[in-house]
Amino acid sequence: MAIVGGLVDVPFENKVEFDDLARFAVQDYNQKNDSSLEFKKVLNVKQQIVAGIMYYITFEATEGGNKKEYEAKILLRKWEDLKKVVGFKLVGDDSTMPGGIVNVPNPNNTKFQELARFAIQDYNKKQNAHLEFVENLNVKEQVVAGIMYYITLAATDDAGKKKIYKKVLNVKQQIVAGIMYYITLAAIDAGKKKIYEAKIWVKEWEDFKKVVEFKLVGDDIAKLGGITDVPFPNNPEFQDLARFAIQVYNKKENVHLEFVENLNVKQQVVAGMMYYITLAAIDAGKKKIYETKIWVKEWEDFKKVVEFKLVGDDSTMPGGIVNVPNPNNTKLVPRSCSFCCSGL
Numbered sequence: 631m632a633i634v635g636g637l638v639d640v641p642f643e644n645k646v647e648f649d650d651l652a653r654f655a656v657q658d659y660n661q662k663n664d665s666s667l668e669f670k671k672v673l674n675v676k677q678q679i680v681a682g683i684m685y686y687i688t689f690e691a692t693e694g695g696n697k698k699e700y701e702a703k704i705l706l707r708k709w710e711d712l713k714k715v716v717g718f719k720l721v722g723d724d725s726t727m728p729g730g731i732v733n734v735p736n737p738n739n740t741k742f743q744e745l746a747r748f749a750i751q752d753y754n755k756k757q758n759a760h761l762e763f764v765e766n767l768n769v770k771e772q773v774v775a776g777i778m779y780y781i782t783l784a785a786t787d788d789a790g791k792k793k794i795y796k797k798v799l800n801v802k803q804q805i806v807a808g809i810m811y812y813i814t815l816a817a818i819d820a821g822k823k824k825i826y827e828a829k830i831w832v833k834e835w836e837d838f839k840k841v842v843e844f845k846l847v848g849d850d851i852a853k854l855g856g857i858t859d860v861p862f863p864n865n866p867e868f869q870d871l872a873r874f875a876i877q878v879y880n881k882k883e884n885v886h887l888e889f890v891e892n893l894n895v896k897q898q899v900v901a902g903m904m905y906y907i908t909l910a911a912i913d914a915g916k917k918k919i920y921e922t923k924i925w926v927k928e929w930e931d932f933k934k935v936v937e938f939k940l941v942g943d944d945s946t947m948p949g950g951i952v953n954v955p956n957p958n959n960t961k962l963v964p965r966s967c968s969f970c971c972s973g974l
Contacts, residue, residue: 642675652689655702658715667691682707737769746815749828752841764816808833863895875922878935888912902927
């Protein structure tokens with residue numbers, strides 16, 4: 631019953647605790663949406679162990695004399711005295727199904743205004759700008775989900791030969807999810823009112839909030855496949871990416887490049903964002919120009935150097951056979967080989 635991620639039924643008959651939780655959720659919904667729902671009775675209760683307990687309570691409520699069924703998702707952490715409504719929906723409403731992007735009513739309620747301000751604050755800090763929030767024009771949301779697997783297994787490593795995985799001893803899974811908010815908002819930039827779109831990933835039960843994207847409406851920077859220039863190539867975000875690429879390159883090639891500055895940054899929307907960074911770095915006391923290609927998926931905390939090369943070095947041109955420096959670096963030493971390990 632206490633398996634992390636497992637959703638189980640809970641007996642609810644004659645338990646005032648669940649009536650109180652449902653009333654709390656109704657009160658929260660009414661306050662946020664200027665509604666007048668009235669709680670009637672609990673129909674079903676499930677719970678899920680997360681960092682606390684998540685209750686899924688199905689109940690009847692009326693509004694304007696019409697009786698309907700609702701489901702509230704409420705997070706409890708008793709050791710913190712925390713009680714929070716994470717989700718609230720009409721039963722049969724598929725707006726919380728993973729993958730579906732749906733409109734949200736009341737885009738200017740306090741919750742969404744705070745998200746918009748958070749996105750503007752994040753953008754101002756990264757771009758050294760001074761946008762001022764005006765109002766939300768539209769809010770959409772998308773439930774994003776996946777499964778996290780925790781696998782315990784046995785393996786052998788025969789003195790550098792191919793690793794053999796014998797059997798899986800234990801597998802656990804945890805449903806990981808959140809909501810992606812797409813907010814269209816108005817903000818003042820240098821005295822002019824402009825329209826922006828922000829993409830914000832929220833996992834309320836973890837108190838997690840992250841701006842995945844922020845752009846001016848009409849700016850084609852986020853069109854799939856298009857490579858576009860990025861303003862302010864030396865803002866901290868892009869300097870950090872360049873340093874990350876140099877760190878990866880130094881480790882793989884056993885060299886000691888030192889970052890100087892970014893000269894140019896381009897980006898391309900793929901399944902995430904591909905950054906093309908031209909940078910200056912010191913190699914053995916000499917300043918040289920390099921190009922790196924870094925793939926980022928912020929919502930997965932994923933960052934990978936896809937390419938790193940000296941400008942003018944055509945070693946990455948398709949079809950060209952070229953010498954590779956440091957042939958014995960870790961990347962090129964095979965960890966397993968079906969021929970040599972089998973004695974053929």
